[in-house]
Structure formats: C-alpha cells, structure tokens
Amino acid sequence: MLSQKERQLIQEELRHHEFKRGAVSEALMIVQDSRGWVSAEAISDVAEILGMTVEEVDGIATFYDLVYRSPVGKHVIMVCDSVSCYVTGEQALTEHLRKRLGVELGQTTADGLFTLLPVGCLGACDRGPALMVDGEIVENVTPERADEIIARCRKEPDAQTAHG
C-alpha cells in the first residue's frame, strides 16, 4: 500500500496535468524517492490512482533508466559509457569499480551498500570520464577519485539510510 504521504504527493502532482496518466512518471518517482525502488504492488496502486492498467504503468516503469523495478543498494553509482567517456578512459574506470566493489554492472554489493549501473551520456563530455553518484554528476573521475567517493559513501552513518 502506498503511504498517505505518497498519495498526497501524487494528488498534488495531478493538479498540473490535464489528464491523469500524464503524471505517471512523476508518480513512479514519488514512490521511488520514498522507498528506494518501485515494487509490483506500488505499480498496481499507481495504476489505480491514475486510471491506467497495471501493464501500462509497468511498461512505463521498465522503459525508464532511472526507475528501479528491483531493490538497489544504499548508494547507486552509474558509469557513463558513452563515446566521449569511452575515449577518455571509461573502460579502465569501469574495470576499477567492478574490482573495487566486487560486482558486475547491474549488481548490488552483498552488504547492500552499492549498486553499479551503466548510464548513457551525462553531458559531461568535455570532463570525462563521468559518474552519477546518488543522482549527482561527478566529472573527471580518476580511479583514485572513485576510491574517495566509495570511502565517503561507506562513512555515512547507517541511520541516515534514505531507502531503509
């Protein structure tokens, strides 16, 4: 069941739409922002609120890169693997992250702290290679810089887990 807060935020969003279904991607992100990912149950709840079928809403949820249909780690690290970053060292950076975190692209570490994903061009082409860490773009990322980012994430107290 969606929480009261989630339902309220979706209702507020609906005020800016001529037709309910126009709010579907916002509704999915409202759910994800509050619980970290979008479950099948949440998909049906959103479908009911927006007067859409479950299949339509899931078709949209699975279409977007930034909607997670399964749980992700506390921190999501996305590696830009598009052409400018490829030329400036993306492969070495990806390799470094895979080894350091002990996961393949698309996987979450056993401690649930990190999910590693590829992402298309982040618009940081003149400052590659680039990462998106918990929704913020980080540029000119060397392997050392990547280690610092990982260390900083690890230091964050567990109590602050946003997606707990």
Added chain:
Amino acid sequence: MPRPLTAEIRPERTFLDIAAYESAGGYQGLRKALAADWKQVQQTVIASGLRGRGGAGFPTGQKWSFVPMDDMGGHRYVVVNADEKEPGTMKDRLLLEGNAHQLIEGTIITAWAIKADIAYIFLRREYTVAARHLQKAIAEASQKGYLGANILGTGWNLELRLHLSAGRYMCGEETGLLNALEGRRATPRNKPPFPQVSGLWGRPTIVNNVETLSNIPHILREGPEWYKSLSSSPDAGTKIFGVSGKVKNPGLWELPMGATLREIIFTHAGGMADGLKLRGLLPGGASTDFLSAEQLDVKMDFDSVAKAGSRLGTGTIVVLDDATCPVGMVLSLEKFFARESCGWCTPCREGLPWTARLLQALEEGKGEERDLEILEQHCKLLAPGRTFCALAPGAVEPLQSALRLFKDDFEAHVRQKRCPWK
C-alpha cells in the same frame, strides 16, 4: 565578437538571477514581442533565418507558422526539448545551468507567437543543477509577472511546467517526447499529422531545442538583420560548438555559424593532447558520419557539413585520436544506440543489437571477414525510410563512415584475431 547566448554565463555556471539577467537586457525581447502581435513575432523569427539547434536544422519560424491559429478553443502547447542525451553533446546543459532565464524568456516569446497557454520544459532528471536553476528562475519570472495570469497586463496567461524525465534517449525524439508527456512509452508517432497540428493530447504543439529557444530573446531585442550579421555563413547567428576527446582543452565555445573545424579544434580546443594525432571526428554528436583528419577546412554550418558527407547535428565534435581504437569507439556508439532503441520497429530493435554484437566480437578477436559485410548490410537496412524514426538511421551514420574511413583497422581486427590497440 558578440556572444549573445553565453556572454552572461558565469564561471562554474552559478545561478544567474533575474536582476543580473535584466540588467544585461533580459526580458526586453519579451516586452517587444508583447507589444507586437503574434504574427509579427513569427515573421521576425522567420526573417532571422534561425534554424533548429537540436540536430535537424529545420527553420524555426517556419515550424511555428504551421500551427493553425484560428481560435477553436482548447490548449496550445510549447515544449522545450531539454532531454539532451546524444553522446558527445553537452551544450544545452551549459545554457540550462548558466542562463535559465534566457531559455525561459525564449519559451514565453515562443508561446506568445502561437498563442499557447501551457509550456513544458522537458528536462532529463540527471541534470540536477539545471533543474534547481530552472525552478528558481521560474519562481522569479512568475513573481515579476512574466509568467502566470495576465502577463504584463496583456490579458494573456501562460503556465510553465518543469517536467523531469526519468531517462531515455528516445524521449528526445519529438513525437516520442510527446508520448512520454502523455504518460506513454516514448515510442515515435507517425507523421503526419505533425505536432504543430496535432501534438500533445492531440492539440497544436511546438517542440523546440534549448539552444534554439535561447536565441529567441536576442532576435526579438536586436532584430533579424543583427542576428544574420553575426554569421559569415549562409546560416544565421552563433552556435555553441564543443570538442570532447583527447584534445588539450576540451570544452564549449560560442562562435559564428560557419567557423571551421580547424579553428574549433586547434584554436579553441588547443589541438590534440601531447603525442597524439587526429585521425577523424564526429562533427555533430554520436549520430553523425565521421569526417577525416583531412577535412579540417570544412565550415561548421548546415550545408557545408552536409556537402562534406556528414551533418552539423548538434555542433559538438568528438575527436578520434591515433591511440584509440576506431572499432572500439564505434562499438561504444552502437552499444548506446542498441540500448536506447525503444523497440517499436523491428529493424532498429533487432538490427542495432546485432551490429553491437558483431563489433564486440571484432574487439574480442572473434570477428570474421563476413562480419564486415553484415555490418555494411545493416547500414543499408537501417537507412532513412526503413525504420519508424530517425534513431536507427542516425545510429548507422558513424558506422557506415567508420567502415569506409578506418577500413584497415576493421580488417586488422579480423586478420590478427585481436584488437591491435589492446
């Protein structure tokens, strides 16, 4: 040399507030537009010769003129395409972060020119700084009476909404974008009807790129003749050019339309990084044909780049150096396009992953002579007219030109049964 689009952008792209924007002449173009009628605004933009900066280069004023203006009631929409995800592009991000008011003013003028009452900025969610700057700028503009009800006492209302998309290259395709706004998968729509006649929710809709609309306030304020005088080429105005790859000084510069590749890469980007040679380049983002290192005198305007065998596209150049494997570079491009294909039409959904698999095999030393023929075939099978939208034809542009320009490198991968660059 005037740089109207970027003159006010600060280092680090800190937020340019409305006071700073207005003291540099901001919102004067809007005042001029509102003092004229919508028809005059359209004519001014047609006369300026502005062509779309999103890649296709369609004349902007002409696009607007297709909107039926007889008052039948119901909404008309303007949608700003700020879903920049073409690999190698990065120019709209500069304008969004550095001067949000300029885009908002351009959007309001455009809405006035087609009597729209709702405008959207369709922004990719990854551009978080841009989102924060736009939210602030929309609030400031509303407070000043440039947005909302009865704008500057004209009796005209405009609501501007910021839509944060959840990430997919296909949302940048004009009709895919409209489907996304309607809460559908961003698959392309048949044309005709064109969005100007039947767009968002079946209503007349203009979709324009961020850089295109950022030009509009200046055209209104300074006039079409001034705008044309900015350029020495047949295409009017300035353009944001960019260079990425292994050059000394990668970045973005606002230059007159028609600047040469040599000037952009060697004067502004400082030339190749130490010890490296230029082998080729994509002149306008990922979906444009490679040009060779011998074509540096090509002028970066729509017709000159087309004559040289490629497209101006987004005007952001990606450079290939002699220490980078061209096959690997093309693999990176095709992997992107294969992943981003929306799956709506079969040639794109099946063909692009096939090209990516063949290129991957070449890189792993498992490629065969015949694979090069299959890659050639795909360039024809995914050519314009064979797929539903322009994504797949764009995807095979760098592939077809790479197969020609870097033939020896492709063959070496087959012959040596490995990537010679590894």
